[in-house]
Amino acid sequence: MSKDKFTKPEFSLSLIHPRNWGVWLGFGFLAIVVNILPYRMLLSLGRTLGHLGMRYGKGRVHVATRNLELAFPDKAPEEIQHIVEENFKNTGMALIETGITWFWPTWRFKTLIIExxxxxxxxxxxxGKGVLLCCVHALNLEITARAFGVLGVAGYGAFRPHNNPAYNFIQYWGRTHNGNKLIDRKDVKQMIRVLRSGERLFYLPDHDYGRNKSVFVPFFAIEDACTTTGTSILAYTSKCSIIPGSGFRNGDGKYEIIADKCIEADYPKKDEVAAAAYMNTFVEEVILRAPEQWMWLHKRYKTMADETAPKGIRYK
Structure with a gap:
């Protein structure tokens, strides 16, 4: 195994070295808060934290606003502002949702999800057919991933090890509840093996990952959005099914888990450009289920098709 591939983090006494006490105290406090407070209070707390974050994250407010202006040029400024405000509130809630996902017992977690x-x-x-379960960077992604496991359709997720070993141990433990497993995000061969063996692989094709292994195709109103070709690579080499999935929070505070259609029948696996454009239409469909819960704080349109254009010029 190459040096950039991880193995399952195991507990050792070195993890409780004083240099890691801050990590343990922080996650310990989060675990206590999410287990003591009722969910409605947690929801209010998370959204309040996000609202306060707008005061100190002016740069991210600009990014979110600009993303929405680019994606939806016909929306009025007032509507965009409303989505940005809700997006920040949901970003604050994402911290609470991470605590819920990692530290709630299954019996309590089940009370929040709707199949x-x-x-x-x-x-x-x-x-016994492998499935590339294409989700999006929803702010409640941690909840969504565990929910699939709780509902009996666990899968493998791509994992980037954290530099702090204590954080890495807790993160790995928190993300492998209810049958979910993790694969190094760089280990494409293992991803293909998982799909060929009939398992599910969570895959997120919605962000701008840079020019490498990407093409430029429409995404909302931008005609040349940098889009990964990873979906077609995995689908073509593994012969798996492709199903879009989501788990957005509804007005009652419950998370609606959806993976309702197979889209590989018309998916042009051998044409990377057509495949990326095809996938983006379903990514858009998923995001529009709850646009205020998607990660607009990420610079989705930072990489330009024109290599001479400065990266991120759309956000200047």
Missing amino acids: KDLVALREKAAE
């Missing part, structure tokens, strides 16, 4: 439609995913599981 809206998993028929297509369950059919593929019954067939």
Whole structure:
């Protein structure tokens, strides 16, 4: 195994060295808060933290606003401002949702999730067919991933080890509840093996990952958005099914888990450009289920098709 591939973090006495006490205290405090307070109070706390964060994150406010202006040029400034405010509130809630995902017992976690439609995913599981479960960078992604496990359709997620060993141990432990497993994000061969063996792989094709292994295709109103070709690479080499999935929070504070359609029948696996554009139409569909809960704080349109154009010029 190469040096950039990880192995499962194991507990050792070195993890409780004084240099790691801050990590343990921080996560310990989060675990206590999410387990003591009722969910409605946690929801209010998270959204309040996010609202306060707008005061100190002016740069991210600009990024979110600019993303929305680029993606939805027909929206009025007032509507964009409202989405930005809700987006920041949901960003604050993401911290609480991480605590809920990592530290709530399964019996309590189940009270928050609703199986809206998993028929297509369950059919593929019954067939023993591997599935590339294409989700998006929703702010409640941690909740969504565990929810699939709780509902009996666990999968593998891409994992980037943290530099702090204590944080890395806690993060790995928190993300592998209810049957979920993790793969190094650089280990494409293992991802393909997982899909060929009939398992599910969580994959997020919605961000701008840079020019490498990417093409420029429409994404919302931008005609040349840098989009990963990873979806077609994995789908073509593994012969898996492709199903978009989501788990957005509804007005009652419950998380609706959806993975309702197989899209590989018309997916142009051998044409990277057409495949990326095709995938983006479903990514857009998923995001529009709850646009205020997607990660607009990320510079989605930073990489330009024109290599001479400065990176991030759209955000100047």
